[in-house]
Amino acid sequence: MELLEQRILEEGHALPGNVLKVDSFLNQQIAPDLSLKMGEDFAAHFAESHIDRVLTIEASGIAIGLTTALKLGVPLVFARKKKSILMTEEIFSTEIYSYTKKEKNMVLVPKKFLPANENVLIIDDFLANGDSALGLARLVKEAGATVAGIGIVIEKSFQQGYQKVLDAGYPLYSLARIKSLDNCKIEFMD
Ligand code: 5GP
Numbered sequence: 454m455e456l457l458e459q460r461i462l463e464e465g466h467a468l469p470g471n472v473l474k475v476d477s478f479l480n481q482q483i484a485p486d487l488s489l490k491m492g493e494d495f496a497a498h499f500a501e502s503h504i505d506r507v508l509t510i511e512a513s514g515i516a517i518g519l520t521t522a523l524k525l526g527v528p529l530v531f532a533r534k535k536k537s538i539l540m541t542e543e544i545f546s547t548e549i550y551s552y553t554k555k556e557k558n559m560v561l562v563p564k565k566f567l568p569a570n571e572n573v574l575i576i577d578d579f580l581a582n583g584d585s586a587l588g589l590a591r592l593v594k595e596a597g598a599t600v601a602g603i604g605i606v607i608e609k610s611f612q613q614g615y616q617k618v619l620d621a622g623y624p625l626y627s628l629a630r631i632k633s634l635d636n637c638k639i640e641f642m643d
């Protein structure tokens with residue numbers, strides 16, 4: 454998505470350790486217009502996949518998950534990283550290692566918001582080693598639902614997640630694909 458690539462080049466900062474900082478439009482401050490366009494792009498790509506529900510993880514997945522769900526006309530549900538006292542019903546849970554926080558979190562979704570036999574579209578902001586996307590996929594499988602696709606805003610194609618998701622057989626669609634962040638320089642795939 455050209456608009457997104459432009460924005461990444463203009464406002465993104467490649468930090469040491471293969472991390473891209475895009476807090477001005479995705480991870481802290483959120484650009485509503487761009488989020489809407491990204492949601493439209495995901496929805497158009499997965500238009501024929503009979504999506505029943507969008508699943509993401511708090512916090513950065515929520516805005517983009519919302520615009521995607523809006524355009525698909527389906528509900529959005531997000532996994533929490535901490536149990537709330539309001540989560541009184543039965544839950545699905547799995548452990549996910551956080552790439553940026555360098556810690557494991559138990560992530561949780563109430564069972565009533567992940568019914569069996571649905572087609573679920575997983576949306577996330579970044580794909581690095583694949584822990585987050587594959588963890589969400591585990592929740593979908595545990596629910597007896599199907600992972601109809603995985604939509605990623607920024608895929609770091611040089612890390613392991615890309616191959617792991619493909620090996621698992623999930624349809625993957627990424628709006629921007631980064632070839633390298635070497636020497637803190639952002640390079641996209643051709
Ligand atoms: P993975 O689970 O695929 O290793 O990493 C994906 C998750 O880690 C995303 O949900 C995102 O929050 C975070 N993440 C991974 N790489 C980056 C990055 O380069 N920049 C930012 N801002 N977040 C990242």
